[in-house]
Amino acid sequence: MLDGDLGENRGIMIGAAIGLGRRMREEEAQHDADIARYQAVIDQLSKQLLDTQMQLASERCESVGLRAYIQEVRRQDPDTPALAPSGKQFKSGKAKSLATLVYERAYDTHAEELGLPGLKGGYAP
Known part of the structure; x- marks a missing residue:
């Protein structure tokens, strides 16, 4: 009788282990899908950040260029009315x-x- 109970319990335990293994594989697949979605969002935000950094760098270059332009106008015509x-x-x-x-x-x-x-009023003296 003891042997029969042991065999039956063993069968239940094996079935439970198989079910648990399947559940773990399903959860792992779900985690992998979540990671892929998060990575896609990270990639998209990284591209947006790079685009924004390039735009900012371009605007900084434009600012430097405009300052140089004004300095050259001032050098060539110190009495220009625009700089009065x-x-x-x-x-x-x-x-x-x-x-x-x-x-x-x-x-x-x-x-x-x-x-x-x-930002209003945020220009340098």
Whole structure:
């Protein structure tokens, strides 16, 4: 009688082990699918980040180029009306040129358009 119970229990245990193994393989497959989805999102966000970094680098290059352009205009024509004092000053006391007022207005307008009003007034003196 003991041998019969042992055989029956062994059969139940083997069946349970097989069922558990199947369940673990299914869960592993689900985890693999989840990982693949997460990796796809990571890849997409990485591309967006790279695109944003390239756009920022391009805008920084443009800014440097525009500064060089203004310096060259100033060098060739120190009395150009665009660089004449506007009668306004930066917080530091340095005079603002007429071109600076145009720059500030465009900068602030664009900051608003981007939905980033906190950037307004964020230009260097």
